[in-house]
Amino acid sequence: MSSASSAERTVSDVGEFELIARLTSTFAKPERADVVVGIGDDTAVISPDPDAELLATCDAQVEGVHFRLDTISPRQLGRRVIAVSQSDIASMGGMPTHALVSAALPGTLPVAHFDEICGGMQEQMATHGGAIVGGNLSRTGHELVIDVSMMGYVRRGGAVTRSGAKPGDAIFVTGDLGASAAGRDLLSTRSAPIPDDLSHLVQAHISPTPRVSEGVSVAGSGAATAMIDISDGLAADLGHICAASGVGAEIMQAEVPVAEGVAAAAQLRGKDPWEYVLRGGEDYELLFTVAAAQLNQFRVIFKELPIPIRRIGRILPQENGIHIVAPGGERRSLAGKGWDHFGGD
Amino acid sequence: MSSASSAERTVSDVGEFELIARLTSTFAKPERADVVVGIGDDTAVISPDPDAELLATCDAQVEGVHFRLDTISPRQLGRRVIAVSQSDIASMGGMPTHALVSAALPGTLPVAHFDEICGGMQEQMATHGGAIVGGNLSRTGHELVIDVSMMGYVRRGGAVTRSGAKPGDAIFVTGDLGASAAGRDLLSTRSAPIPDDLSHLVQAHISPTPRVSEGVSVAGSGAATAMIDISDGLAADLGHICAASGVGAEIMQAEVPVAEGVAAAAQLRGKDPWEYVLRGGEDYELLFTVAAAQLNQFRVIFKELPIPIRRIGRILPQENGIHIVAPGGERRSLAGKGWDHFGGD
Numbered sequence: 102m103s104s105a106s107s108a109e110r111t112v113s114d115v116g117e118f119e120l121i122a123r124l125t126s127t128f129a130k131p132e133r134a135d136v137v138v139g140i141g142d143d144t145a146v147i148s149p150d151p152d153a154e155l156l157a158t159c160d161a162q163v164e165g166v167h168f169r170l171d172t173i174s175p176r177q178l179g180r181r182v183i184a185v186s187q188s189d190i191a192s193m194g195g196m197p198t199h200a201l202v203s204a205a206l207p208g209t210l211p212v213a214h215f216d217e218i219c220g221g222m223q224e225q226m227a228t229h230g231g232a233i234v235g236g237n238l239s240r241t242g243h244e245l246v247i248d249v250s251m252m253g254y255v256r257r258g259g260a261v262t263r264s265g266a267k268p269g270d271a272i273f274v275t276g277d278l279g280a281s282a283a284g285r286d287l288l289s290t291r292s293a294p295i296p297d298d299l300s301h302l303v304q305a306h307i308s309p310t311p312r313v314s315e316g317v318s319v320a321g322s323g324a325a326t327a328m329i330d331i332s333d334g335l336a337a338d339l340g341h342i343c344a345a346s347g348v349g350a351e352i353m354q355a356e357v358p359v360a361e362g363v364a365a366a367a368q369l370r371g372k373d374p375w376e377y378v379l380r381g382g383e384d385y386e387l388l389f390t391v392a393a394a395q396l397n398q399f400r401v402i403f404k405e406l407p408i409p410i411r412r413i414g415r416i417l418p419q420e421n422g423i424h425i426v427a428p429g430g431e432r433r434s435l436a437g438k439g440w441d442h443f444g445g446d
Numbered sequence: 447m448s449s450a451s452s453a454e455r456t457v458s459d460v461g462e463f464e465l466i467a468r469l470t471s472t473f474a475k476p477e478r479a480d481v482v483v484g485i486g487d488d489t490a491v492i493s494p495d496p497d498a499e500l501l502a503t504c505d506a507q508v509e510g511v512h513f514r515l516d517t518i519s520p521r522q523l524g525r526r527v528i529a530v531s532q533s534d535i536a537s538m539g540g541m542p543t544h545a546l547v548s549a550a551l552p553g554t555l556p557v558a559h560f561d562e563i564c565g566g567m568q569e570q571m572a573t574h575g576g577a578i579v580g581g582n583l584s585r586t587g588h589e590l591v592i593d594v595s596m597m598g599y600v601r602r603g604g605a606v607t608r609s610g611a612k613p614g615d616a617i618f619v620t621g622d623l624g625a626s627a628a629g630r631d632l633l634s635t636r637s638a639p640i641p642d643d644l645s646h647l648v649q650a651h652i653s654p655t656p657r658v659s660e661g662v663s664v665a666g667s668g669a670a671t672a673m674i675d676i677s678d679g680l681a682a683d684l685g686h687i688c689a690a691s692g693v694g695a696e697i698m699q700a701e702v703p704v705a706e707g708v709a710a711a712a713q714l715r716g717k718d719p720w721e722y723v724l725r726g727g728e729d730y731e732l733l734f735t736v737a738a739a740q741l742n743q744f745r746v747i748f749k750e751l752p753i754p755i756r757r758i759g760r761i762l763p764q765e766n767g768i769h770i771v772a773p774g775g776e777r778r779s780l781a782g783k784g785w786d787h788f789g790g791d
Binding site: 156162190359 | 486487494499504511537538540544591597615673716
C-alpha cells in the first residue's frame with residue numbers, strides 16, 4: 102500500500118529539498134507583523150522593537166543525552182526543545198518572540214517523525230505568540246541533535262540578570278521542584294511499569310512549562326534583583342546567582358516546595374527525594390531574589406501571578422557560603438555541582 | 447610531564463563547568479558597545495540598532511558530513527563555522543554583528559582542540575567587528591556538531607532577498623568559482639599527495655572568505671534586485687533565486703569565472719571541471735541580479751569593490767527555464783540539484 106510505505110519513509114528517502122519544503126510549509130507565514138522575511142531566504146529579516154532590548158540564547162537537545170525517542174514522542178520533543186529555550190528568555194524577564202531551529206538528522210529518521218517534531222515546535226512557539234523564522238537541516242551519522250536559538254524582547258534596561266543579588270534580599274521560587282528529575286529517573290528503568298499516580302512526574306519531565314508570564318511579571322515589578330531558571334537544579338542554579346552576584350545564601354529546607362509524588366518516586370527507586378529537589382534539574386521554574394525594602398511592593402505582583410510563589414531563603418554575604426537549613430537547625434553546604442553533562446559520576 | 451598530560455586531556459576529563467569557563471574567557475568582554483550582557487547569563491542582552499532591521503540565520507557543521515578533523519585543524523574549523531554564517535548575512539546585504547554558538551562534543555575531544563575551535567571562532571568573528579554573545583555545550587556520543595546562529599543588521603528596507611529578480615535583470619557573481627569543490631575532492635583522496643600548485647584549492651575549501659563588504663556595497667547601491675551566497679553551487683543557488691522570484695535565467699558559459707587550478711584538479715581526478723563550477727558548492731561568493739535600467743549606476747560601485755565582479759548572464763521569463771549557453775551556442779538545462787545532504791546518488 103503506497104500510503105503505508107509513505108508513512109515509513111525516512112529522511113534519506115526523501116532528501117534535503119523535500120524536508121526543507123515540509124519545514125517551510127509548517128513554519129511559513131508567521132502572524133507576527135515584525136517578521137519582514139521568514140523561512141526560505143538566506144536569513145530572516147526582523148523589524149526590531151525600538152523601545153526594547155533584544156535577548157538571544159541557544160540550547161541543544163541531543164538524542165541519548167537529553168532525550169530518548171522511546172520515551173518521548175516526536176511532537177513532545179518538538180514542544181520541549183522550544184519550551185526550554187523560552188524558559189531562558191523568561192528568566193531574564195522577556196517575551197520569546199523569534200526562533201531559529203537547526204536540526205542534524207540521522208538518515209534513518211522517519212519523515213513522519215520529522216513532521217511531528219516540526220509541528221510540536223510550531224505549537225509551542227505559538228503559545229506565547231512567537232514565530233519560527235529560520236532553520237537549517239544537516240545529516241548526522243548517529244544522534245538526532247536539535248539546536249534552538251531563541252530571541253525575545255525585554256523593556257530597555259529591564260532585563261533581570263544573575264548578578265544583581267545583594268545580602269538581605271529574599272529568595273523566591275515559582276511552582277514546585279523535583280518532579281522532572283523524579284520523572285526522568287522513573288523513565289530510566291525501562292523494565293518497571295510506572296505507577297498511574299506518578300505519571301504526572303513523567304509528564305513534568307517530558308513537557309515542561311516555561312514560566313513566561315511569571316518572568317515578565319517578576320521583571321515588570323521592578324523589585325527583582327536577580328533571576329535564573331532552574332535547569333541544572335536548585336543547588337547549582339542558586340550557586341550560579343551567588344557566583345555572579347558575589348554573595349552567599351541560606352535556604353530553609355522546610356520552605357522548599359516539593360512536588361507531589363516526589364517522595365513516593367524516591368522510595369520506589371531507593372533514592373533520597375532531596376537529590377531530585379536540590380540537584381535534579383530541568384524543573385524550569387524561576388528562582389529570583391527581591392530586595393527586602395521592596396518586599397511589600399512585590400507582594401502585590403505575587404498575588405496576581407497564576408502559579409504559587411514561595412519565599413525559600415535569603416541572600417547572605419559571600420563569606421557565609423551557600424547552605425540549606427534543616428527544620429532542626431542543622432546547616433548543610435549546598436556547594437557542588439548540579440548536573441554535569443561531561444563529568445564522571 | 448604534567449604539561450604533556452594536560453595537553454592530552456579530553457572534554458570528559460575536565461567536565462562541563464571548566465569548558466564553560468574556558469569558553470567564557472575566550473568570548474568575554476566584547477568590544478561592541480551594544481552588548482549589554484554577553485556570555486555567562488541565561489541570555490545575551492543586545493541594544494538593537496533602531497535604524498536597522500535585524501537579520502538572523504543558523505547553520506550547523508557536522509563532523510563526517512561537512513568536515514573531517516584529519517583534514518581541517520581545530521582553529522580552521524572554528525573560523526569556518528563562523529565564516530559560512532557571516533556569508534549568509536552578507537548575502538542579504540548586512541553586517542554580521544552577534545553570534546550564538548552551540549557545540550555538541552564527543553567526550554573524547556581533546557580540550558586543546560576545544561580551545562583552538564573557540565579561538566578560531568573568536569578570530570573570524572572579530573574580522574568584521576562582531577562578537578560571540580552566547581553559547582551552549584552538550585555532549586554527543588559520536589560526531590562533533592557545531593551550530594552557529596548569526597545575527598546582523600541591514601538598513602531598514604535594505605535587505606536584498608532572493609525573490610526580487612525580474613526578466614531583463616543582469617546576473618553577476620563575485621570572485622571565481624569551483625575552487626572549494628575541487629579542493630574538497632582533492633582532500634577526499636587521502637592516499638594521493640596534493641600537488642603544491644593546487645594547494646590553494648584546498649585552502650579555498652577549508653578557509654572560505656565571506657564577501658561581507660561586497661554584500662554591503664551591492665545592497666547599498668540600491669540597484670540589486672536579488673542576492674544569494676553560493677553554498678549549494680551556482681546551478682542550485684541560481685535555481686533558488688529563480689524559484690523565489692518566479693523567473694528563468696540564461697548563463698553564458700564563457701563568462702563564468704572559473705578559479706585557477708580547477709581544470710588541472712579535474713584532470714587529476716578524472717572529473718568534468720564544470721561539475722565543480724556549477725554544482726560543487728561552498729564557494730561562498732555572492733550571486734546577484736541588477737535591473738537593466740540601473741546598470742550604469744551599479745558600475746560605479748562595481749569599480750570600488752575589492753574583488754572582481756563578473757556579469758555572467760540574464761534573467762528571463764519563467765517559461766524559458768534555466769540554461770547555460772556554451773560558446774558554440776548549445777543550450778543545456780541547469781535544472782536539478784546541487785549538493786543534497788540527504789539524497790541518494
